[in-house]
Amino acid sequence: MATTDAPPGGWRAGFRTGAALGAGGFLLAVSFGAFAVTNGWPAWLAILMSAVAFAGSAQFALVAAYGGGGLGPGLVSAGLMNLRFVPMGAATARYLHGGPLRRAVEGQAVVDASWVAAQRSDGGLDRELMIAATMMQWPAWVAGTAVGALAVPGTELIHTIGLDLVFPAFFAVLLVDSLTAAPTLLPVAVAGAAVAAGACRIMPTGVALVLAAGAVAVTAWQRR
């Protein structure tokens, strides 16, 4: 356990952060559970998906694309949505412990919110915070899915009470945090948003997100 020499953050901060993120994730999971059931998925399978995949936006992509084309398009969309975990995992690798197998296991803690929350101002990553935050979010995600799938609030109700804002608001808050820590990355954010917006007009959203990752090319231009 590397708690004694951990920088500000660590396990305790991770559990605190994860509790807050989990509350937001719970709301989003409720909307996912309802979304899956209203698209013809059995409630138990929606809950199982959240438990074994814990893949947020990819789960939405799978359900949406499966309904529009079946297994192939569903998995391609979800896979593209999850492609970002490869570079995110690569960026995380040096901060994880142990050999390849242990790092692969610890790498399962890489989820968007935890990963961003674990970014340190010195450019490093707080391993303990990321793992703890993910440990808090997983049960919230599964429980929220169960509530949504079993209680099935209608899409009209979700819209009326504003629950559909959870997803964009959550990512906007995290983006504010990232840009506050590294203001020079504002052009990257603008480019990422522009590329994703343009791409999702004509392409699957998963592809749009992968292309948005290409906005990091701006950093090469900045370093010239």
Added chain:
Amino acid sequence: MIVAVILLAVITIAFKAVGPAVLGDREFPPRLRAAVDALPVALLAGLLAVGLLGPGWRTFDWTVLPGLALAVALRLWRRSPLTCVVAGVAATAVVRALPWG
């Protein structure tokens, strides 16, 4: 559907494992390191755009914008992430309850 769930789990676990397992002992050149460090910002901005616009821009709804702006403003004012999101959701509900919402 069960096959889809299993394959999604396998894909997700594999994608999350390959970076840490294969690249864990390597040092990144500065230029690549800068690009990788910028990834969260690029992806978050992309997620935000995609979340707002949706596939083919078919799910864009202007009534989320006031709530989104409130969430951002509260975060800049150093309120907790949960406070920001809940306030944004509440503001969106209020906007939609108005006659023009």
